[in-house]
Structure formats: C-alpha cells, structure tokens
Amino acid sequence: MRKDSGRWQNASEFIWEVDTDGLYLYASRAVEQILGYKPEEVVGRIHFYDLFAPETREETKTDAFELFAHRQAFRAFPKVNLHKDGRTVALETSGVPIRDENGDLLGYRGADLDITERKRAEEKFSRLLESAPDAMVVMNEDGKIILVNSQVERLFGYRRRNCWGRRLKS
Numbered sequence: 001m002r003k004d005s006g007r008w009q010n011a012s013e014f015i016w017e018v019d020t021d022g023l024y025l026y027a028s029r030a031v032e033q034i035l036g037y038k039p040e041e042v043v044g045r046i047h048f049y050d051l052f053a054p055e056t057r058e059e060t061k062t063d064a065f066e067l068f069a070h071r072q073a074f075r076a077f078p079k080v081n082l083h084k085d086g087r088t089v090a091l092e093t094s095g096v097p098i099r100d101e102n103g104d105l106l107g108y109r110g111a112d113l114d115i116t117e118r119k120r121a122e123e124k125f126s127r128l129l130e131s132a133p134d135a136m137v138v139m140n141e142d143g144k145i146i147l148v149n150s151q152v153e154r155l156f157g158y159r160r161r162n163c164w165g166r167r168l169k170s
Contacts, residue, residue, distance in 0.1 A: 013111035014091075017098065020068070020107055022047040034091075034114050036084030053080040053088050071097050071105050081112075090119040143167045 014035065015028035024046055027039040035051060049061040060079050067074045073096040081089045095110025129136050129149045135156060138147035148163045 013113050015109075015111050016048070017109045018048050018107050020105055022049055022064075024048065025107065026109075034083075034112065035081060035089060051081045053082050056080055067095075068105075068108065073097065078115075088116075089114060090116045137163070137168070139168065 012030060012033075013028075014030045015026070016024060016031070017026035018024055023044065024042045025044070027037075027042040029039060031037050031039055031042055037046075049057060049064065052060045056079075064077065064079070067077060073094075075094045077093045077095075079091050079093060081091055083089050091112045092115050093110055093112050095108040098106045098109050100106055129138075129147070132149055132151065135151040136147075136149040137145055137152065140146050145163045145166050145168065148158075148160050150160075152158050152163065153160060
C-alpha cells in the first residue's frame with residue numbers, strides 16, 4: 001500500500017490504484033466522502049467491482065475489464081457504485097495504466113468523480129423537456145443539435161436520431 005503523502009488529501013475526486021485483478025492498492029481519503037469507506041477498509045480488501053451497484057455489477061465489471069484489456073488510458077467511464085450506507089452514487093472514472101520497466105501492466109491509477117447531482121439534474125431536465133407541449137431543440141455552441149424532444153417527431157415528422165449533429169438552417 002502506498003502511504004498517502006497528503007498531496008491528494010484536498011482532491012474532491014477519489015484517487016485510487018488497483019492491480020490487474022482490480023484489488024485496491026491505494027485509496028485517497030476522498031473515498032470516505034464519496035462512498036463512506038475509510039481508505040483502510042478498501043485497500044487490500046476490496047476489488048473495485050465489489051463497490052458496483054448490484055443491479056449493474058456484472059455488466060459494469062465486464063465493461064471495465066474490457067477497458068483494462070486495451071491497456072490504455074480511459075476517460076469518463078460511467079458507473080454506479082453503492083455507498084456504504086446503501087444509497088447509489090453515480091461516478092465517472094478515468095484511469096491510466098501502471099507499467100513496470102519492461103512495459104508489463106501492473107494495474108491502473110485513476111480517479112472517480114461523483115456525478116450523482118449532475119445525473120439527477122440531467123434526468124430532471126429530460127423529464128421537463130419531454131413533458132413540454134411544444135417541439136424543443138437544444139443546440140451546442142457550434143449550432144449543432146444535441147437534443148430534441150418527442151414533440152419534434154410528432155409535430156414535424158422528423159426522427160430524433162436524424163436530427164442530432166445537424167445544424168438548423170436560418
């Protein structure tokens with residue numbers, strides 16, 4: 001286990017290291033704030049997938065090990081974990097491979113960002129958008145359509161998937 005030198009103690013993300021089997025080798029103090037576990041309850045005792053929510057555990061575990069198989073860095077891998085108190089926590093995980101001097105994979109180092117509140121806001125926004133009686137179109141800064149509600153299909157006959165990524169004509 002790596003000793004927490006204090007350099008990560010102010011990070012709001014849960015910083016971690018796991019071996020190739022997914023066993024935690026390091027857990028920053030933020031694991032307690034995000035998932036309710038003290039670092040010593042996690043390190044050397046729990047595999048990262050043991051913390052996945054039961055209803056998505058096997059699928060998420062398979063997806064995670066598929067990422068590991070590529071032996072490359074990854075960003076914003078979505079997952080739902082179970083807090084020690086039983087509630088679910090939505091996380092985005094990013095990681096980089098740890099290699100020995102021969103280039104062999106030893107594990108991964110990364111960070112989990114709690115996106116639970118963002119997910120709740122997105123779901124609320126989605127429900128509001130879908131309940132609107134009018135056709136609603138959301139565009140990004142470049143003017144490309146990134147979201148439309150079902151009224152666009154009903155009122156104009158456009159399929160949603162055919163709208164995404166297109167620009168509105170002026």
